[in-house]
Amino acid sequence: MTRFADAQAHAHRLKLMAFDVDGVLTDGSLFYSDDGIELKAFNTLDGLGLKMLQNAGLQVAIITGRKAGCVEARMKNLGIDLLFQGVGDKLAVMQRLLGDLGLQAAEAGYMGDDLPDLQIMAGCGFSATPANGHALAKRIARHTTQLAGGHGAVREICEFILDAQGKLDAAYAPFLPGDRGVER
Amino acid sequence: MTRFADAQAHAHRLKLMAFDVDGVLTDGSLFYSDDGIELKAFNTLDGLGLKMLQNAGLQVAIITGRKAGCVEARMKNLGIDLLFQGVGDKLAVMQRLLGDLGLQAAEAGYMGDDLPDLQIMAGCGFSATPANGHALAKRIARHTTQLAGGHGAVREICEFILDAQGKLDAAYAPFLPGDRGVER
Amino acid sequence: MTRFADAQAHAHRLKLMAFDVDGVLTDGSLFYSDDGIELKAFNTLDGLGLKMLQNAGLQVAIITGRKAGCVEARMKNLGIDLLFQGVGDKLAVMQRLLGDLGLQAAEAGYMGDDLPDLQIMAGCGFSATPANGHALAKRIARHTTQLAGGHGAVREICEFILDAQGKLDAAYAPFLPGDRGVER
Amino acid sequence: MTRFADAQAHAHRLKLMAFDVDGVLTDGSLFYSDDGIELKAFNTLDGLGLKMLQNAGLQVAIITGRKAGCVEARMKNLGIDLLFQGVGDKLAVMQRLLGDLGLQAAEAGYMGDDLPDLQIMAGCGFSATPANGHALAKRIARHTTQLAGGHGAVREICEFILDAQGKLDAAYAPFLPGDRGVER
Numbered sequence: 001m002t003r004f005a006d007a008q009a010h011a012h013r014l015k016l017m018a019f020d021v022d023g024v025l026t027d028g029s030l031f032y033s034d035d036g037i038e039l040k041a042f043n044t045l046d047g048l049g050l051k052m053l054q055n056a057g058l059q060v061a062i063i064t065g066r067k068a069g070c071v072e073a074r075m076k077n078l079g080i081d082l083l084f085q086g087v088g089d090k091l092a093v094m095q096r097l098l099g100d101l102g103l104q105a106a107e108a109g110y111m112g113d114d115l116p117d118l119q120i121m122a123g124c125g126f127s128a129t130p131a132n133g134h135a136l137a138k139r140i141a142r143h144t145t146q147l148a149g150g151h152g153a154v155r156e157i158c159e160f161i162l163d164a165q166g167k168l169d170a171a172y173a174p175f176l177p178g179d180r181g182v183e184r
Numbered sequence: 185m186t187r188f189a190d191a192q193a194h195a196h197r198l199k200l201m202a203f204d205v206d207g208v209l210t211d212g213s214l215f216y217s218d219d220g221i222e223l224k225a226f227n228t229l230d231g232l233g234l235k236m237l238q239n240a241g242l243q244v245a246i247i248t249g250r251k252a253g254c255v256e257a258r259m260k261n262l263g264i265d266l267l268f269q270g271v272g273d274k275l276a277v278m279q280r281l282l283g284d285l286g287l288q289a290a291e292a293g294y295m296g297d298d299l300p301d302l303q304i305m306a307g308c309g310f311s312a313t314p315a316n317g318h319a320l321a322k323r324i325a326r327h328t329t330q331l332a333g334g335h336g337a338v339r340e341i342c343e344f345i346l347d348a349q350g351k352l353d354a355a356y357a358p359f360l361p362g363d364r365g366v367e368r
Numbered sequence: 369m370t371r372f373a374d375a376q377a378h379a380h381r382l383k384l385m386a387f388d389v390d391g392v393l394t395d396g397s398l399f400y401s402d403d404g405i406e407l408k409a410f411n412t413l414d415g416l417g418l419k420m421l422q423n424a425g426l427q428v429a430i431i432t433g434r435k436a437g438c439v440e441a442r443m444k445n446l447g448i449d450l451l452f453q454g455v456g457d458k459l460a461v462m463q464r465l466l467g468d469l470g471l472q473a474a475e476a477g478y479m480g481d482d483l484p485d486l487q488i489m490a491g492c493g494f495s496a497t498p499a500n501g502h503a504l505a506k507r508i509a510r511h512t513t514q515l516a517g518g519h520g521a522v523r524e525i526c527e528f529i530l531d532a533q534g535k536l537d538a539a540y541a542p543f544l545p546g547d548r549g550v551e552r
Numbered sequence: 553m554t555r556f557a558d559a560q561a562h563a564h565r566l567k568l569m570a571f572d573v574d575g576v577l578t579d580g581s582l583f584y585s586d587d588g589i590e591l592k593a594f595n596t597l598d599g600l601g602l603k604m605l606q607n608a609g610l611q612v613a614i615i616t617g618r619k620a621g622c623v624e625a626r627m628k629n630l631g632i633d634l635l636f637q638g639v640g641d642k643l644a645v646m647q648r649l650l651g652d653l654g655l656q657a658a659e660a661g662y663m664g665d666d667l668p669d670l671q672i673m674a675g676c677g678f679s680a681t682p683a684n685g686h687a688l689a690k691r692i693a694r695h696t697t698q699l700a701g702g703h704g705a706v707r708e709i710c711e712f713i714l715d716a717q718g719k720l721d722a723a724y725a726p727f728l729p730g731d732r733g734v735e736r
Contacts, residue, residue, distance in 0.1 A: 022596035029593040029702070031215070031583070034621035039223070039591070041213040044206035044250070045318075048298060066596070069218035091732055105734045114600060115727035122733030132704075134597075136724065150213070152316075172320065175299035180275055181306030182289045215399070223407070225397040228390035228434070229502075232482060253402035334397070336500075356504065359483035364459055365490030366473045399583070407591070409581040412574035412618070413686075416666060437586035518581070520684075540688065543667035548643055549674030550657045 007143035010126040011164035015107040017053060017126075018061040018082075018094065019154060021071055023113035024130055025062075027150030040070045043150055049158030050078055052171045056162055061097060063090050065116050090120040111157055113137055113149055128157045191327035194310040195348035199291040201237060201310075202245040202266075202278065203338060205255055207297035208314055209246075211334030224254045227334055233342030234262055236355045240346055245281065247274050249300050274304040295341055297321050297333055312341045375511035378494040379532035383475040385421060385494075386429040386450075386462065387522060389439055391481035392498055393430075395518030408438045411518055417526030418446055420539045424530055429465065431458050433484050458488040479525055481505050481517055496525045559695035562678040563716035567659040569605060569678075570613040570634075570646065571706060573623055575665035576682055577614075579702030592622045595702055599630055601710030604723045606631070608714055613649065615642050617668050642672040663709055665689050665701055680709045 001009070022028055025046055031039035053060050061082035062075055068085070075083045087093050090110075098108055109126030110117065113133040121127035121140050129141040130153035138144050145156040162168040185193070206212055209230055215223035234244050245266035246259055252269070259267045271277050274294075282292055293310030294301065297317040305311035305324050313325040314337035322328050329340040346352040369377070390396055393414055399407035421428050429450035430443055436453070443451045455461050458478075466476055477494030478485065481501040489495035489508050497509040498521035506512050513524040530536040553561070574580055577598055583591035605612050613634035614627055620637070627635045639645050642662075650660055661678030662669065665685040673679035673692050681693035682705035690696050697708040714720040 028596045028704070030596055030599075030626070031591050031593050032622035032626050033217075033585075033591045034589050036621075036625050037218050039215050039217045041215050044212045044214055045298060047214075048300070069220075070216035073220050074214070074216050114597060115724065116600070118727050119729050119732050122729030125734060136727075140729070152212070172299065175302050175320075177303050177306030177324070180303050182309060217401075221402050223399050223401045225399050228396045228398055229482060231398075232484070253404075254400035257404050258398070258400050336396070356483065359486050359504075361487050361490030361508070364487050366493060401585075405586050407583050407585045409583050412580045412582055413666060415582075416668070437588075438584035441588050442582070442584050520580070540667065543670050543688075545671050545674030545692070548671050550677060 004143070007126070007128075007160075008164040010106075010142050011109065011161045013107055014058060014109050014126055014161055014165070015103055016059040016061060016098070016101060017109045017111070017158075017161060018063050018097075018120075018124075019050075019110070020112040020114075020117055021062060021064040022066060023132070023149045024111050025074075025150065025154055027132075027148060028113075029150075038068050038070060040068065040074075041150060042074050043152060043154070045152040046154035046158075047078055049155035050080065052162060053158050054079070056165070056167045056171055058161070059101065063087055063093050063110070063120065065090070090116065091123045094120050094123060109161070111154065126161075128160075188327070191310070191312075191344075192348040194290075194326050195293065195345045197290055198242060198293050198310055198345055198349070199287055200243040200245060200282070200285060201293045201295070201342075201345060202247050202281075202304075202308075203234075203294070204296040204298075204301055205246060205248040206250060207316070207333045208295050209258075209334065209338055211316075211332060212297075213334070222252050222254060224252065224258075225334060226258050227336055227338070229336040230338035230342075231262055233339035234264065236346060237342050238263070240349070240351045240355055242345070243285065247271055247277050247294070247304065249274070274300065275307045278304050278307065293345070295338065310345075312344075372511070375494070375496075375528075376532040378474075378510050379477065379529045381474055382426060382477050382494055382529055382533070383471055384427040384429060384466070384469060385477045385479070385526075385529060386431050386465075386488075386492075387418075387478070388480040388482075388485055389430060389432040390434060391500070391517045392479055393442075393518065393522055395500075395516060396481075397518075406436050406438060408436065408442070409518060410442050411520060411522070413520040414522035414526075415446055417523035418448065420530060421526050422447070424533070424535045424539055426529070427469065431455055431461055431478070431488065433458070458484065459491045462488050462491060477529070479522065494529075496528075556695070559678070559680075559712075560716040562658075562694050563661065563713045565659055566610060566661050566678055566713055566717070567655055568611040568613060568650070568653060569661045569663070569710075569713060570615050570649075570672075570676075571602075571662070572664040572666075572669055573614060573616040574618060575684070575701045576663050577626075577702065577706055579684075579700060580665075581702075590620050590622060592620065592626070593702060594626050595704060595707070597704040598706035598710075601707035602630055602632065604714060605710050608717070608719045608723055610713070611653065615639055615645055615662070615672065617642070642668065643675045646672050646675065661713070663706065678713075680712075 063084045106125035108124045110120045110124045111128040127141045128143045129137040130149040132148040145153040147153045247268045290309035292308045294304045294308045295312040311325045312327045313321040314333040316332040329337040331337045431452045474493035476492045478488045478492045479496040495509045496511045497505040498517040500516040513521040515521045615636045658677035660676045662672045662676045663680040679693045680695045681689040682701040684700040697705040699705045
């Protein structure tokens with residue numbers, strides 16, 4: 001089995017997909033202002049991807065080591081309640097979450113880009129890293145996206161999962177023109 | 185007819201050109217700050233392109249799914265009154281607008297980059313997507329720009345339209361040095 | 369004479385070098401926030417380049433079509449007093465400035481990237497445009513930099529001018545290690 | 553000895569590694585807002601690199617020519633106390649610091665990207681510059697990173713140093729999955 005097919009097989013079983021923030025939902029940039037305010041740049045493509053996952057019945061979670069008010073604002077905006085910030089041991093948080101949700105590790109996935117993500121990535125059935133992920137993250141990840149963090153890597157992995165579960169066409173369907181298009 | 189010539193033929197008929205915001209007038213980045221303020225990065229090249237369209241007699245509109253105060257500020261700055269934010273069904277908004285303006289769908293165009301743009305793109309005579317648009321947006325779009333969203337994609341499409349309408353030289357004219365240049 | 373040598377010859381005569389802001393000192397991004405604040409991203413490389421020009425005895429000016437408080441803040445920081453914002457006719461402002469300073473057009477240069485810069489570029493002895501400048505700016509400019517606006521294009525042109533005037537080594541001199549380095 | 557091996561040999565002796573800010577810990581962008589606030593974009597990868605250096609017993613310092621509140625905020629966040637801002641003569645500051653710490657120049661390193669960094673780079677046993685550093689910085693630097701400033705250049709140099717000191721595996725160890733991974 002190729003690595004791609006292996007990644008698809010594992011993505012096929014997912015019921016919960018969790019994501020890192022910095023370097024995955026962003027390009028890793030941490031904007032600091034003189035008056036102590038922090039900013040992050042999320043990507044609109046990723047937002048729709050996360051909604052498509054949720055609409056397809058998957059649970060979506062955010063598990064991140066840092067803690068910032070802007071992450072809370074963005075996730076509220078996306079309707080993501082499973083938000084865990086300031087996490088030291090990400091795998092432990094994932095395991096508690098799996099217990100709460102009554103899920104197996106094989107039904108969970110994580111997308112991360114750096115060393116603090118390796119254990120949770122290895123501890124989940126499916127794992128992914130963006131094109132600009134750390135070399136060790138790429139070695140452990142089931143799948144590496146073409147796109148970089150903050151530039152659509154999360155959207156790409158959302159569509160990869162939906163495709164692996166045979167749900168991508170259904171996710172696209174409400175957006176297709178159908179008979180709403182003008183005659184060409 | 186080549187795809188390029190086909191796109192030109194449709195752009196030739198445009199009287200109203202509408203644009204998406206995130207991923208088209210920006211590179212898709214949504215800046216969130218800790219204190220809940222949102223920022224977007226527009227591009228100065230695009231601003232002049234939109235003014236050139238207006239000066240050439242075309243109507244310019246913004247139809248976008250999200251809603252942000254910064255979009256209002258930028259569009260006020262550019263003198264664009266036809267601003268529709270927080271739109272669920274973009275094609276429906278376009279159709280109402282066409283009714284108000286007494287225009288046909290063949291006289292309208294839309295530039296978008298993602299799934300929520302497919303129906304309005306298919307429902308307009310002309311459509312465009314930036315270099316970094318979603319694969320489905322590229323399949324539907326009459327024309328795909330060389331430049332990416334937020335990096336001049338809108339300017340490129342404005343000049344494409346003016347060129348297709350034979351109005352580009354007239355748009356350039358007031359800027360050319362003419363006899364104001366020093367002898368070379 | 370090659371185009372490069374021609375550009376050098378014109379840069380050799382410069383006593384005043386003026387710059388556009390958006391797309392030249394920045395990458396063209398206009399950051400708008402929900403509360404109406406505008407931000408721009410300048411580049412630290414450019415700041416040192418402008419100081420090197422000033423230290424070498426050249427006058428440095430900013431002539432720009434838009435108007436923003438952040439430009440004032442940055443230029444104050446760099447000690448540049450010749451700041452002209454909100455300018456409609458850039459060449460007219462340049463000509464008044466040349467009159468005030470008692471300089472000839474052949475002793476002045478301008479770096480711009482877009483249509484509103486063409487006349488002032490053609491009206492100065494020397495002109496330059498960044499790698500990402502508009503096609504017409506590249507056609508008129510004496511020199512096009514390798515670097516893009518906001519990524520060091522201004523610094524590159526400052527060193528180009530100092531080199532053309534035989535002043536680059538002197539500008540580098542105070543920074544060189546000389547006998548301050550450890551033995552290698 | 554190749555240049556790479558020479559750089560490794562010098563990095564092997566390091567007990568103190570100091571960094572420039574603009575262009576090294578950032579991509580050189582200086583964000584200015586209308587209301588006079590300055591922002592910088594740091595990178596999450598670099599933060600972990602600096603912590604790994606500290607955990608391995610190296611001292612980490614910041615020596616920078618500019619002065620901004622956001623640098624203080626970021627360094628506090630990273631637990632870096634040796635923060636010197638608004639420095640005119642960087643080498644002099646380094647020499648005082650070496651005296652205070654009882655270290656030799658051969659045990660100190662500096663990563664910088666531009667002219668004001670040349671003397672301190674030459675005055676330290678080890679020196680590095682990011683992929684986008686000035687040509688003169690590249691000539692003087694013992695090592696040039698593959699990554700650019702603000703995009704992980706500092707992280708890369710941190711791992712380079714740890715590797716040269718035979719400490720990289722130990723730095724990775726606490727992050728490796730070990731027997732925490734699911735069976736594959």
